[in-house]
Amino acid sequence: MTAAPGEIVGPVRVGPVAHGGHCVARVDGRVIFVRHALPGELVRVAITDDSHDRFWRADAVEVLEADPERVSPACPVAGPGGCGGCDLQHVSAAGQVAWKTAVVREQLQRLGGYAWPGEVEAVEPRWGWRTRLGLVTDDDGRTGMRRHRSHDVVPLPEGGCRIAAPDPVLMVDGVPTGPAEVVERAAGRDWRVAADGFWQVHPAAADTLVSAVLEGLEPRAGERAFDLYCGVGLFAGALAARGVRVWGVEYARDAVEAARRNLADLEGVRFSAGPVERVLDRLPARTDLVVLDPPRKGAGRRVLERAVARRPRAIAYVACDPAALGRDLGYLLGGGWRVRSLRAFDLFPQTQHIEAVAILEPGPA
Incomplete structure (x- = not known):
């Protein structure tokens, strides 16, 4: 052919x-x-x-x-040859959940040898949710988004992006168009975050993930925890509020500085900047809990080896890519850990992306 x-x-x-x-x-x-x-x-x-x-x-x-689950896309540039931002506008809400469930199950089974019995959980809102939006300009100065797997710019349609929140933090060609720093509300407190820094883009995402981590870990006052890839301190703050002593590690120094400012009122929280696999060697030899929230490529064997060597009673792994989660689960399951629970959330409606929280503990699978 x-x-x-x-x-x-x-x-x-x-x-x-x-x-x-x-x-x-x-x-x-x-x-x-x-x-x-x-x-x-x-x-x-x-x-x-x-x-x-x-x-x-x-x-x-x-x-x-x-x-039967096919629907007409709400956005005129969401179809073939159009904007690459939305993969699934042609699929109903129920169909998107089923689609993502199938993907998560396949990736976890094939890459991690783990048969996940769960289903992806829908999270509202499904439209107008993207609180951070990155746009680019073409040679004629028109603003839009990239075509799928291309540098070509597709101009925004009349009415704008359908998944964007009414007043998103906006980046154009990588430059914030508003204040350099914004305030986000999650886990019962305010968080100051750089406009070009990382924060979950769905308005319900931060609270959804914090709740899943806390419910899974069941932290106890007086315990120790590592928050690896801690960003501006979201999970560290939630754990510290439960009386847990937390060591947070993040590669980006500006994020660590923001974490220190965000949690200056809490005792027992320390942050270090640098590569996680290196900074881990300087942390205490024992910990009770570990939270991992790595970038899309996952944590990898070196970080996981150093984390499990601290003999935590539980690990919370927050994943934005089921393939990376599957690979890292495979290592942990092969090393004597088991999945206590695993939840996946549709925090990126109309797109292929998901977030998941796996809770692991020592013991046979």
Whole structure:
């Protein structure tokens, strides 16, 4: 089979969902990752990338047999060839939860050997939720978002981005358009965060994740905890408010400075800046609890080895990528740990992304 970008192929019967916001189809032995489709649909696709020997990429541009969960996208630039920000506007709310559940289960089983029996939990609101928004400008000065897997700019439609909050923290070409620092409210207190720093973008995300971590760890006053990849101190603050002594570690020095300011009123909280795998060697030899909230690539074996060497009674792993979570779970499960609970949340509606909180404890799987 041969084809070139822009060529129409089909009819194609779409296969299962895959991590990355697409489904898998096969045509004459060729794997094609298809966006803007649902499993089981019969579609015609436009090839968008034929540069890989093992697979191609394509967009579903004509639906011949539609799945019952298909809906019309609310945004006029959310479809094939449009903005790359929303992967799933063509899928109903229930269908998105089912889609993400399938992805999480597959990634955890394949990469971690863990059979997750749960389902992704929906979180409101599903529209107008993105409190931080990054835009770019094209050569003509028009503001928009990148096309999927491209540097091309798709101008914002009339009415703006459908998933953006009414007054988001706005970045244009990487530069904040408003105050350099903003105040966020979560876990019962205010947090001062740099406009270009990290903070969860869904208004319910911070409280949802803090609640899941606290419920899972059941912290006790007087215990010790490590908050690794601590950012501006969200989980450290929640633990310290329960009477736990916390050591927070974050690579970004400006985030550590913000964490110290945010939690200056709490006793028993210390922060260090630097690579987590190195700073860990300077922390106490024992701890009761560990919170891990790594970037998308995950914590990795070196950090996990140093964390479990402290013999904590429980670990909370907060993940924004099910693949990284699966890989790291595989290491922990192989090292004598077991999953006590694992919850996943749809904190990025209309997109492929999820957040998950796994609670682990020593013992057989």
